[in-house]
Amino acid sequence: MSDHDHEVMPPTPGARVATFLKRKDVSQTFMLWIFFTAVFVVLGLWAYPKWMPLVLSKQMQANEDIMIWFTVISAPIAGVVLSIATKSFLNMHRGDTPPEDGIAIRTNGPVVIVWTATSVLFCIVAIVWGLVALNTESIAAATDAPKSLIVDVTGSQWAWSFYYPAQNIHTHTMNIPVDQPVTFNIVSDDVNHSFWPVQLGVKVDANRLVTTVAHADPSATGPLDIKCAELCGLYHAYMETSGAVQTPADFASWVSSIQATGGVEQ
Amino acid sequence: MTTLSHAPASSRPIPNPEKSLITKLHMGTGMVVGIIFCWGTYFAMKAGRDMTDTHNVNKVLLMSMFAWSVGFLVGIGAFIGPFRWLIGKDLTAEEQLFLAGDGQGIKRYFRYCTDHKVVGIQYLVGVMAMLGVGGTMAMMIRTNLATPGSHFVSPNVYNSLVGLHGITMIVAMIIVATGPFGNYIMPIMIGAADMAFPRLNALSWWVLFTAIPVLCSAWFLGGIPTGWTAYAPLSDQAGPGMNAFLATIIIFAVSTAVAGANITTTVVAMRAKGMKWNRVPIFVIGATISVALAIPAFPTFMVAMIQTAMDRTIATGFYDANVGGSGWLYANLFWIMGHPEVYVILIPGVAALMEIAPVFVRKPLFSYNAAIAGFAGIAGLSILVWAHHMYMSGWMPSLNGPFMVTTEFISVPTGLLFLVLVGTMWRGKPWMKLPMLSVYAFIWDFLIGGITGIYLSDVPADNYLHGSMYVTAHFHYTLMGAALTGAIGGLAYWFPKMTGRMLNERGGYISFWFVQIGFNVLFLGMFIAGSEGQPRRVADYAHLFAHANLISTMGAYSVGIGMLTLLWAIVHSWRSGKIAPMNPWGAKTLEWTVPYPVPLVNFDTPPVVTSDPYGYGRSAK
Numbered sequence: 001m002s003d004h005d006h007e008v009m010p011p012t013p014g015a016r017v018a019t020f021l022k023r024k025d026v027s028q029t030f031m032l033w034i035f036f037t038a039v040f041v042v043l044g045l046w047a048y049p050k051w052m053p054l055v056l057s058k059q060m061q062a063n064e065d066i067m068i069w070f071t072v073i074s075a076p077i078a079g080v081v082l083s084i085a086t087k088s089f090l091n092m093h094r095g096d097t098p099p100e101d102g103i104a105i106r107t108n109g110p111v112v113i114v115w116t117a118t119s120v121l122f123c124i125v126a127i128v129w130g131l132v133a134l135n136t137e138s139i140a141a142a143t144d145a146p147k148s149l150i151v152d153v154t155g156s157q158w159a160w161s162f163y164y165p166a167q168n169i170h171t172h173t174m175n176i177p178v179d180q181p182v183t184f185n186i187v188s189d190d191v192n193h194s195f196w197p198v199q200l201g202v203k204v205d206a207n208r209l210v211t212t213v214a215h216a217d218p219s220a221t222g223p224l225d226i227k228c229a230e231l232c233g234l235y236h237a238y239m240e241t242s243g244a245v246q247t248p249a250d251f252a253s254w255v256s257s258i259q260a261t262g263g264v265e266q
Numbered sequence: 267m268t269t270l271s272h273a274p275a276s277s278r279p280i281p282n283p284e285k286s287l288i289t290k291l292h293m294g295t296g297m298v299v300g301i302i303f304c305w306g307t308y309f310a311m312k313a314g315r316d317m318t319d320t321h322n323v324n325k326v327l328l329m330s331m332f333a334w335s336v337g338f339l340v341g342i343g344a345f346i347g348p349f350r351w352l353i354g355k356d357l358t359a360e361e362q363l364f365l366a367g368d369g370q371g372i373k374r375y376f377r378y379c380t381d382h383k384v385v386g387i388q389y390l391v392g393v394m395a396m397l398g399v400g401g402t403m404a405m406m407i408r409t410n411l412a413t414p415g416s417h418f419v420s421p422n423v424y425n426s427l428v429g430l431h432g433i434t435m436i437v438a439m440i441i442v443a444t445g446p447f448g449n450y451i452m453p454i455m456i457g458a459a460d461m462a463f464p465r466l467n468a469l470s471w472w473v474l475f476t477a478i479p480v481l482c483s484a485w486f487l488g489g490i491p492t493g494w495t496a497y498a499p500l501s502d503q504a505g506p507g508m509n510a511f512l513a514t515i516i517i518f519a520v521s522t523a524v525a526g527a528n529i530t531t532t533v534v535a536m537r538a539k540g541m542k543w544n545r546v547p548i549f550v551i552g553a554t555i556s557v558a559l560a561i562p563a564f565p566t567f568m569v570a571m572i573q574t575a576m577d578r579t580i581a582t583g584f585y586d587a588n589v590g591g592s593g594w595l596y597a598n599l600f601w602i603m604g605h606p607e608v609y610v611i612l613i614p615g616v617a618a619l620m621e622i623a624p625v626f627v628r629k630p631l632f633s634y635n636a637a638i639a640g641f642a643g644i645a646g647l648s649i650l651v652w653a654h655h656m657y658m659s660g661w662m663p664s665l666n667g668p669f670m671v672t673t674e675f676i677s678v679p680t681g682l683l684f685l686v687l688v689g690t691m692w693r694g695k696p697w698m699k700l701p702m703l704s705v706y707a708f709i710w711d712f713l714i715g716g717i718t719g720i721y722l723s724d725v726p727a728d729n730y731l732h733g734s735m736y737v738t739a740h741f742h743y744t745l746m747g748a749a750l751t752g753a754i755g756g757l758a759y760w761f762p763k764m765t766g767r768m769l770n771e772r773g774g775y776i777s778f779w780f781v782q783i784g785f786n787v788l789f790l791g792m793f794i795a796g797s798e799g800q801p802r803r804v805a806d807y808a809h810l811f812a813h814a815n816l817i818s819t820m821g822a823y824s825v826g827i828g829m830l831t832l833l834w835a836i837v838h839s840w841r842s843g844k845i846a847p848m849n850p851w852g853a854k855t856l857e858w859t860v861p862y863p864v865p866l867v868n869f870d871t872p873p874v875v876t877s878d879p880y881g882y883g884r885s886a887k
Contacts, residue, residue, distance in 0.1 A: 025693060051797035052730075063730040067721055067797075074717050081684050085709045088627070088691035092698040098852045102629040102694040104883025112636050112685065119681035127674045130724040131667055137726065186660075191500040192593055194658060194733050198799040201730045205659045207594075208499060209587040212660030225808075229658075229733030229801045231428075231493045233500060234421050237804035 032083035044071025060201030144181035155193030155206035174243035194230035296342030303337025380464035386450025426489025443614035457538025484510035498585030552617020615752025632689025643679025704755025711747025736796025762846030773835025784824025791818035
């Protein structure tokens, strides 16, 4: 190993911190940190709600919350990385010969420990948040099952079809009532598809001869886009249909109109 | 430690090596024999078979493709050494010297050459060709997606473009750093005269080479409709082009196994005197961890493909639910490879940038041990996270929680990589040359890739994002924004040692800004489209996504212009660039102590290492 001298530091930790904070490069880096952190916070709070579609279910709300708040929580960490990198970039040396050697800092134990601990903390927050959301969803799916509207979903190249067993109707669009849990039983006639009612924030693969289950709690009325999120062959891009989360009265009316035509949507 | 030292004393010398068969063989003879094997197998197997049966078609095509590969290797002389061993002999010293390419000029690049520097250049040119083909397909994809309702290509061609772009780029990215730099630079970095197994080194390249025409043949066999993931049962349903994909992966897995064994053995066994583990350059550590991770990962990919091939040829039904199989078996095998593969790609690129940063900041690498812990932590965790790609598959929902935990924890060792780089930059005055610019680009790109990866690893958020354009943007930020940026930085850094010339700076800078600005426009647009709800791998989309897609396409064209500029800069510099001094960057690793052209055995005198290569810096005032 090369033998480098270490930086001469004040004798006490307090004096070291005070000296550190008075340095111009530190204050400039700090200002950059505030800037980048603010950018990421604004990005999280503004961009995702703007970009993401209508929230029509509790699941979709949970998804959007994660997108927003994970961005906000990660902002200070991203800010540290970007502020130091930017400060370093602005301090660049140009020319055809290398600059003088910088200060030989081989490592800094406390910095490594604090950085690692911060990463672990962030990670634990993300994990706990995710597990709580997952658990909430699992409990809701179980407790809601008896009162759920059942929709049997079948994917086939390249269309979705739906069967409502309690209503005994076959449809190619999918309407559901607001404020009533829905259980989707999903299967494929051929290759893998992925059932994605976008505004419900729910997605599960449709597999051949195996039924998978998804659960949603529609919380607002509005139009639904139903897409396939798994490449399924030639016309994968066109494997989509529409639907809506409706008021119970509108849903009942829609069901009645189909039952009146023999239980098959025209 | 020289190439010649492998020659056993008992070999029967051939008086005139010019008359040896080995001197007559080259890429041309390989192609002739390969084609003969291929067509011979095709016609022999076709005879008497009912070719209206797709199983028979698949059998004939697959075996013809493997026959091409074996025939090419026979024709180029790959098996002469092993054949001699079978009869109790070996190559003579003169033949080994010939194989090492001694005095053959440019011809050695077209022969079964064992010199690691030649293999490194072969990989570099091969990677550039693959990036060119894969990039062209990307431009076609983005052109088709520029506006909704575009019919630039048909859905069938579009799906094939998506799949072939994917597999071409994945293969290119796997070898983009370890191929050229792991072969050319790494042995010199550790003070070795060559790789541990020079003939296996040549074999790894030429085996990979044989996969290229096989993959290209997919176009002429109807394309592949499955994307590079090749999920079953879609792959069972696919036409004859699918055989080309399967054969390519199987051949590629052989190449990576050979290369992985060679690189790990070389680093473990052939380091210079005094090069203790804590003195090994960080690029070597990264490349070694990467290939060590690949060694167990790619065989599962191979098994997945062999089983697909068996389903398609002899109707075994591994993945066919109609006869008791399961597509989830395929998905598991694929992703057991697929997620470690991400880090196989990423780690060498990051390690190259860690090699670059201290040189240009003129400071020691900050916390060398943290860098190793980061790489090792990522590699260790990466084999425990594969099913996060299957959260929405319906397979074992009860395991989603555990896989979410392991996946989220990857952010901890990943964070160490950032710490090492920004720690090295801290209080530094970086020499702003092209390699150093790549370090900055990496930090931004990988930060975006990393943060968005945290959302995707969280099951509830993945409920929405899985299978969307958001995922496509995320992994391009990690694979292209991080790994390819690292490799381009590595190329700019080691170009003088590999070619004897400096990379054209102006061309490099123009390329850099076109690529980086275009890249961010391209994939930030894709993040928006994904957030809005656009599925990935779609040939067409709703008007809702039009703006985001147009932005993405404009970004893609900027990347294309940038990459073409880089290609021009490389070709121009290689042909007539400024002659490079022996150590243009003032770096301290061993490769900068040898002249260009690098001698056949690298060092006239075996080097002795007395310190680590990061001894930059002065004490604080």
